Amino acid sequence: MTVILLVEDNEMNRDMLTRRLQRNGFEVICAPDGPTGVRLADEATPDLILMDVALGEMDGWEATLLIKGSEKTRHIPIIALTAHALSSDRERSVEVGCSDFDTKPVDLPRLLGKINACLRQRAEAAA
């Protein structure tokens, strides 16, 4: 089963997105903050990471940098989730190595499309 790591500090958003992703056949693990996200990425090596960028002490960009900086986890595609589609966020997500970018509140069909595209790309790259 495809494992998705969701890094999101808001409990409701975490719950909601987790359940909706589970319904669509994904296994979801959650991290409530950046450091935990980095740790779980390393321990569980998920197939894909959904990264909220507006986290607490360590924001999503920084967590992404760390994950992309580690040999073990750098191959994992990361989709950045931001509250509002600002061009600065778009630029930033590319800069830190995110594969894609989506805005919250999540439009699930659109996000699923992006998730699947990332997973396909990753599979092609691995093959």
Added chain:
Amino acid sequence: MAPSLAEPLTLLGRVIDWFIPPQIAADRDMRQQARMFLMSHLFGPFIGNTVPLALYVVDPSPGYPIAVLAASITGFWIFPFVLKAGGRYQTLALLSIQNLMFCILWSCFFYGGVTSPTLPWVLTIPLLSFFYLSAAPSLRLTVLVMFGVNCLAFASAYRLGLSPERHDLPFAALQGLGLVSTVAASLYVAMMAIYYGKAQASQGEIETEMKQHMATAAELRRATEEAERAGVAKAEFLAKMSHELRTPLNAVIGYSQMLLEDAADEGDAEMAADLDKIHVAGQHLLKLVNEVLDLSKIEAGKMELFNQPTDVVGLVENVVAGFRKAADAAGDKLVVDVEGPVGTALCDEAKVRQALSQLVDNAIKFTSNGEVRVAVRKQDGRVFFDVRDTGIGIEEHVLPALFEHFTVGDDSSASKYGGTGLGLALARKLSRLMGGDVTVTSRVGVGSIFTMSIPHSLVEEEAVPGSAAAPAAGDCLDARIEALQELVAANAPAAAPVRRAVGS
């Protein structure tokens, strides 16, 4: 009285300033000294020459001493021209003082020695030294030494038997001579003192005025800074507010969509319709929050541009594709017209997209069973986007206010067509931020044309900026990553419960 005096004084000031070379005029203190120097040299010889003149009159056998004295005094007139020609000011001042000492001691030497009626002129030496060289104490000391040397020279000449042929004057002549000499010396000193006082006064006035100007400038700066701070505070407040508003909104939108999916799965159409209303209202509220945030950001000068090479036609087609469903729902035909080659423009894609989306959204909202055409063209170094609709149109008197916040045609159309009333304001503000604009022409019952323009900066001209700076940024990232790794290590206990949760 004052105006009649002012005219010749200004003229005098102009004459004096004409002699001052630019490098001296540039320095305030130097300029002041040079003015005193010039005043003294231009008018001094007139007063000073009264002494040789008086000697010539009273001396029964006038000879070369009077001629030498007159020549020396007249020689002062050369100094201003030498200064104008670029002579070194301090050297000239010292030479002038030397000449003054010579004149005084020379006349004393021939006419009366230590009892000479020309002796009061000695007083002018320290006075003029002060006026010419006030800024340099060492130079004033030099003047003192010079005076000593001069006295010594004349005393030696006397001792060595070079005693002058005696010009014994009758007592009455001496009295007259003393009177003329003293009056002339006093006049001279008075002239210099008055001029000095006047110059100081005008200097003081200028300084007072300057201080006032500077105080005003400082006050303006303070006010500007305060306004900027207030603007920043407002933008920060709105950003925070928007974040706080969005978090619960995310839940409303997300859960309603989730329940909507459930209802659809279970075939509960009534429930699905109600949930859809919650969902749509949530989306609407979110859009409003985002637009308020964007507007406040632009107004606070916090909105930045991220220009990148953008395929303009692709962008238009992409935006229009996003409205296909909405256009179908309204029964509108949605068409893209590409009028000639547009190419790749250097622009902030996200903001162009946002502004254009507002216009297309607006057009579809006010057009039913009609047509919305989005035309894109390049003209005069700009990209133009024309959004034409065959909708209800806008009355002319409403047009000027259309781009103000919260204006939607009229109040009734707001309730009929929805819309936040911020969209057009935001579209225009975004375009203007990018160096463009949004304009509108409209006819009631026929339709409207909204035209957005942005500058078309050629990509070729902007050759890969920032590529040279990339390695430095990389170094910086490395350092940041190290710091972050420490943070992860430090946070290990907090992460423990989650790990267990994952394990289970």
